[in-house]
Amino acid sequence: MQTPLELPRAIAQFIGGNQLVTDEVGESPASVYAFTRGNERFFLKTCAAVYTPTTYSVLREARVLQWLNGRLNVPEVAVVAQSTAGEFMITRCVPGEPIQARCDDPDAMLALLREALRQLQAVPITDCPFDSSASERLNELEYLIAHDLCADDVDLEQWPNLDTPAKLLAHLHATQPTEEKVFSHGDLGDSNVFVDTHDQLYFIDLGRGGIADRWLDIAFAHRNLREDVSARAAKDLLRGLGEPDQSAKRVFFEQLDELF
Structure with a gap:
């Protein structure tokens, strides 16, 4: 499917030809998509550049998740990227x-x-x-x-x-x-x-x-x-x-x- 923001190369390469499915849960202005790669489920999260100074920033969330690794059970960050259009993060799905x-x-x-x-x-x-x-x-x-x-x-x-x-x-x-x-x-x-x-x-x-x-x-x-x-x-x-x-x-x- 087509995403509102053009995907940076690192993000697009990780997703490959796997189908993105819109995730409707949540009320933030970020866009979230689920996809399966091999036998694992991942999520792509994106936000437009106008939100980068806020807590809607996807890169801010990625840094929080990386800092919390080993302190709390949180999603593993697989890939992060940024472009003039916005910010992008792929995380591994948590169990349960x-x-x-x-x-x-x-x-x-x-x-x-x-x-x-x-x-x-x-x-x-x-x-x-x-x-x-x-x-x-x-x-x-x-x-x-x-x-x-x-x-x-x-x-x-x-x-x-x-x-x-x-x-x-x-x-x-x-x-x-x-x-x-x-x-x-x-x-x-x-x-x-x-x-x-x-x-x-x-x-x-x-x-x-x-x-x-x-x-x-x-x-x-x-x-x-x-x-x-x-x-x-x-x-x-x-x-x-x-x-x-x-x-x-x-x-x-x-x-x-x-x-x-």
């Missing part, structure tokens, strides 16, 4: 299935997300070169707004006084929290965590990975449970943390994510 497949079992989903949080926050950040702090993400949001690159499915009606991207951005600057820094996935949800038959976890879509506040991933896990499983499971996640809920931080990170 998205934990989303177990959403009919609230206890299992809760346990899997708790374990995902534990593993992510256990990654040492002493030498982590990736800054995903609130200030960096706000700078990124300013870039997206200025270039009219915000998400198409924005829902600001849930915050009646923040009915424009500019108002939401100003509010986020005014409510930016003090951060307790850990390694963060940055987009933790039940489609970005896989589990294999031995209950081993694998993490994908780590473009926003880096040092951030520990409540960022907690907020996303809580939202995932609240919206896709049950309110009780979401409450149980918070109760199991062994510390008071920081609802203001959870709201901040949900609001920050709305325009992405």
